[in-house]
Amino acid sequence: MGQHSDRARETLLNSAEELFARDGIDAVSNRRITEHAGTANHSAIAYHFGGRDELLRALLGRHLEEMNRRRTALVASLSDDADVRDLLACLLLPWIEHLASLPVPSWRARFVFQVRTVPSVAEALAGLTTANPVVEDLVRRLQAALSDLPPRVVRGRFEILGPMTLGVCAEHEARVHDGTPPAWTGVGYFLIDASAGMLAAPVTHPDDYLTVPSTPFLL
Known part of the structure; x- marks a missing residue:
């Protein structure tokens, strides 16, 4: 070409x-x-x-190779006793760093957020994500680190991570478009801390809210 x-x-x-x-x-x-x-x-x-x-x-599929390389490097630096927050950093930071690298205005976060509303397109996103063995391994390690919680609760909380992460990133991208300083690093660590707290929170009711199955949130 x-x-x-x-x-x-x-x-x-x-x-x-x-x-x-x-x-x-x-x-x-x-x-x-x-x-x-x-x-x-x-x-x-x-x-x-x-x-x-x-x-x-x-x-x-745009920029996937770049993010995969960064995620692979982060995983390689993990210790054997990496905790939930360390594992989430490997999962989230390549996405956040990618958004930070884009020129202003950028549309990537808002586009991916829109993708979740179209089932046929969301399935394609799921295929791209679940085909990544590094992401699959991180999810397995996170599940193991949360083994003191009921598996159904852990799965339900993972489903919340998708819309939460994409929603925060899409809103921040829109604010940057309107003149707010980018500060993507702060957004990333805020999401890591918030996600770690949510995933590891105690279960206070036997019928804890569980979401319906959805697609992975991360590219």
């Missing part, structure tokens, strides 16, 4: 991510994406990606 084609593809991805983040996945047509990208070729998405589903998969 030539440089011109690479640039055209990247422009389409940037335009789609912004529009999806602003207006939602289902509210944005392929034609609107191409127009926002500044091309008069309304079949550009089909030409560069093969179709809308492939465009969405390309968007979801």
